[in-house]
Amino acid sequence: MKNLVGAAMFAQSGGPTSVINASAAGVFIEALKQEKITAVYGAAHGIRGVLEEDFYDISKEDMEELLLLKNTPSSALGSVRYKLKDAKKDDTDYKRIVEVFKKYNIRYFFYNGGNDSMDTCNKISKYIKKSGWDCNVIGVPKTIDNDLFGTDHCPGFASAAKYIATTIMEVNLDAKVYDTPMVCVIEVMGRNAGWLAASAVLAGHKGLGADLIYLPEIPFSVEKFVSDVKGVCARNNNKCIAVVSEGIHDASGKLICEVLGETGARDSFGHAQLGGVGAQLANLIKNETGYKTRGVELSLMQRCGAHLASKTDVEETFRAGREAVKAACRGTTDKMVVYKRDVDKNGNYKCKYSLVNLKLAANTEKTVPLDWIINDGTYISNEFVDYALPLIQGESKAPLVDGLPRFAKLKKVQAGKK
């Protein structure tokens, strides 16, 4: 561990969340305070901003705007989905990164994202170490999917869960308003991990939830789904609300949206482009029963609904950014910040901050424990409620001007050569 003096670079990557900028605020505000850090840069569009020398001088920003970042959704610096090649096969990008780091004397590198971004961060960390350039690399976690390994929960998850639970409570009241049959299928994000779909049980905890909840952890049968819905309708005045993860798949691993006829475009990481399975299932039930049905997709709103952010999430996410900088300045490298669940002296939930090896965080997905999935794969146990409820407490949102949120506006003063 060397006592490095130099510039800090921060970049955001992957799908944004409603609180991802709270980490940016934490990193920036802490880095601006640290004596060892001589300049604070924010890269445009993740690692691409580093490769292209497209980054901003954060010292030129007003502190008021940096604080507003805490409640500004989406990635203020811009995000990217760019997969670094295996350095053994093609190290062009890695060489370029080291070149840029040397050129701007970057001694601290913070990369903010989910599994794929931690993979990128891990690769960069390993290459830089090997290259001989001294630079402390710390991953700052982020993902509404809540599927990062080694952390109790992920920054961004709780706000999405709060959005989903609140919205399901409201949709529950709306969808059941008529005296006629109604089946509503609500689709939420989540490819391989069903944490977001599971959040529907928080609404159920309040008596206004979903009747059926399907996670990608359990293979999905279309026939069983139809039978489950008919069963709920028979017991429940011909009304049913079902929540499904976008990533539900059959026993062979084939996505239900593909099974039901959609072509599966793939993104640059090879993931299937999802969406639409809720509408497909609603349509299927309509055809099977003749009932009025509705497919509701929570789409981008569930990850950018900062007006419903959890204060617990916002504050923890901000702190995660600060902890990353503090750890790096203590000489730590090649780690990701994680949350550990603790209790205070009154027995209440408390979050502690720790670190885990980047290698472990990269590409290891944490899914919902199978024994939390109950009722023959159609509901979620109270263990999840106990887990998630402390995380959605409190409200934190942007100040309102003219009845609408006042989000941060960064000056984005160019610091790279671009």
Added chain:
Amino acid sequence: MKNLVGAAMFAQSGGPTSVINASAAGVFIEALKQEKITAVYGAAHGIRGVLEEDFYDISKEDMEELLLLKNTPSSALGSVRYKLKDAKKDDTDYKRIVEVFKKYNIRYFFYNGGNDSMDTCNKISKYIKKSGWDCNVIGVPKTIDNDLFGTDHCPGFASAAKYIATTIMEVNLDAKVYDTPMVCVIEVMGRNAGWLAASAVLAGHKGLGADLIYLPEIPFSVEKFVSDVKGVCARNNNKCIAVVSEGIHDASGKLICEVLGETGARDSFGHAQLGGVGAQLANLIKNETGYKTRGVELSLMQRCGAHLASKTDVEETFRAGREAVKAACRGTTDKMVVYKRDVDKNGNYKCKYSLVNLKLAANTEKTVPLDWIINDGTYISNEFVDYALPLIQGESKAPLVDGLPRFAKLKKVQAGKK
């Protein structure tokens, strides 16, 4: 105008809103105070509750829960879409209504809904008058569509507008986060009137709006849409956010969702069942340009998102319910409550309450003035901003318990024979 003493019946009808229960709270709380009113009933599922003697004794409810109704979305009593026949052709339902009114000595009748519901209310009002049964009938307006005649704006509109504008600001930040082309088409409700789609301009007023806004007031050309989007993309780094009303149609009146291949199921009022045109247009642009596109439908959330309600709307809607009862108790009948825009002594927006003949309110739709639709039918003028901005001011939401809203829970003590 007779000094009637007897029971009051209130019913909710049509698509619910996030504040429709604020009117219920206003009617109930005011009616419980009035000496002339001997009992207060709430009908289950609109007029059907009257026909089937399925209604509740509101005096049995706790005042705390009645006040919570102000922030509880959807129709707490249940709604209905039931079209009364022309009394000249078949007066079965009307005879039954008078029979029930006589049986329970109902002297005050309040019907809460939009255009179709005011049609129902108007028909009942006229028939009852002819029948010789003295009963004061007052319509209580409600519709996110904002298309009722004779009122400056409609209860429920402002909260939906606030939801739409806030959500578009958040989606704008999210959808533009990558450094790759992105076209996002956001679909909002509105069959014939584009007030909700126009609300997108409030987000634009904050610099985070849509690039293109299409209302059903102007015939929609698919070819022009594609050209408009390409134009925005060329100027704007290959990014475009478009907002469309579900009811956009071509010059012949044919819905675009039908033009683009959807079969048009019809509801019991003969309205086409809409939804999906945003996704269709997003798909079309994807095919035309190869860009990543996303169709986002604000679906039920825009009408039940009580967590984002406008305080101005909530308080005005509550007051509209109280004004309906006061007017009826003064001896008024056959009217609907309306809002008149006024200014206070400081020149600030102020709402005044008045009445309009039911006949005028029934089935007359108020659309967006054509001269507010600018840029060759693709944007909305500042006149709309001046009109709508005062209406979305302030916040009013249910108290939170465990981080989630605590909505009203009515006991629903049966008062009819059912």
